[in-house]
Amino acid sequence: MTGKPVLHYFNGRGRMESIRWLLAAAGVEFEEELFETREEFEKLIQGGALMYDQVPMVEIDGMNLVQTRAILRYIATKYDLYGRNLEEQAWIDMYVEGLRDLSDMIMYFPLSLPEEKEMNLEYILQRATVRFFPVYEKALRDHGQDFLVGNRLSWADVQLLEVILMAEECEPSVLSGFPLLQDFKVRSSQIPTINRFLQPGSQRKLALDEESIKTVKDIFKFERGMFLKNMSTIVAEY
Numbered sequence: 154m155t156g157k158p159v160l161h162y163f164n165g166r167g168r169m170e171s172i173r174w175l176l177a178a179a180g181v182e183f184e185e186e187l188f189e190t191r192e193e194f195e196k197l198i199q200g201g202a203l204m205y206d207q208v209p210m211v212e213i214d215g216m217n218l219v220q221t222r223a224i225l226r227y228i229a230t231k232y233d234l235y236g237r238n239l240e241e242q243a244w245i246d247m248y249v250e251g252l253r254d255l256s257d258m259i260m261y262f263p264l265s266l267p268e269e270k271e272m273n274l275e276y277i278l279q280r281a282t283v284r285f286f287p288v289y290e291k292a293l294r295d296h297g298q299d300f301l302v303g304n305r306l307s308w309a310d311v312q313l314l315e316v317i318l319m320a321e322e323c324e325p326s327v328l329s330g331f332p333l334l335q336d337f338k339v340r341s342s343q344i345p346t347i348n349r350f351l352q353p354g355s356q357r358k359l360a361l362d363e364e365s366i367k368t369v370k371d372i373f374k375f376e377r378g379m380f381l382k383n384m385s386t387i388v389a390e391y
């Protein structure tokens with residue numbers, strides 16, 4: 154036992170990546186138990202440490218924490234990235250939940266059916282540039298501060314940078330209409346803990362490639378229809 158949090162997940166971004174980002178931004182070292190096969194995942198389930206037989210799971214402070222949002226909130230609170238009062242927490246929650254709506258779409262995108270890929274990408278970029286990014290651009294413009302809430306780094310900023318970088322992987326020019334977000338990206342990338350996480354060789358994971366998509370499908374027994382359902386739900390609203 155090293156006393157460091159231990160993250161249990163597959164060897165990819167998925168829902169765990171925001172947790173990695175938040176720990177890294179807080180300057181917390183962590184270890185990872187990354188499973189590669191369905192058998193390894195089942196062994197973890199049989200061990201009884203997963204409340205809902207699901208990951209992400211983080212061993213921290215003698216607990217086996219599950220449910221992504223619960224884990225993130227615990228880390229944000231523990232490392233003082235969750236505002237100074239209830240009002241700041243409410244703002245952080247609103248920003249973080251919007252960012253999660255966008256990042257969930259991007260997270261599912263590599264799993265789109267080939268014939269839906271173009272349509273899904275168009276939808277994601279439309280949502281990013283029309284619905285979500287204008288909110289954060291306006292927040293920075295209106296209060297003229299470097300960070301989204303309370304004039305200091307919070308969970309909302311960490312999540313914003315993560316999602317900006319995810320969106321840029323979909324479309325490199327996605328920030329072209331958002332000068333303050335461009336500045337925010339440069340500024341927040343220079344924060345030493347975050348900068349370290351952005352360097353090659355850190356515990357940051359790569360986007361899913363064809364090989365890892367296959368692994369994830371095998372581990373979680375995803376079926377083709379599940380992706381179709383997820384993305385079609387999104388597209389149906391468009």
Ligand code: GTS
Nearest residue numbers: 167168206207208209219220221222373
């Ligand atoms: N609400 C949960 C959370 O946010 O943590 C959902 C967790 C979840 O669905 N995890 C998936 C899982 O363990 C893996 S992934 O979607 O994060 O890749 N699935 C196995 C199962 O049997 O549900």
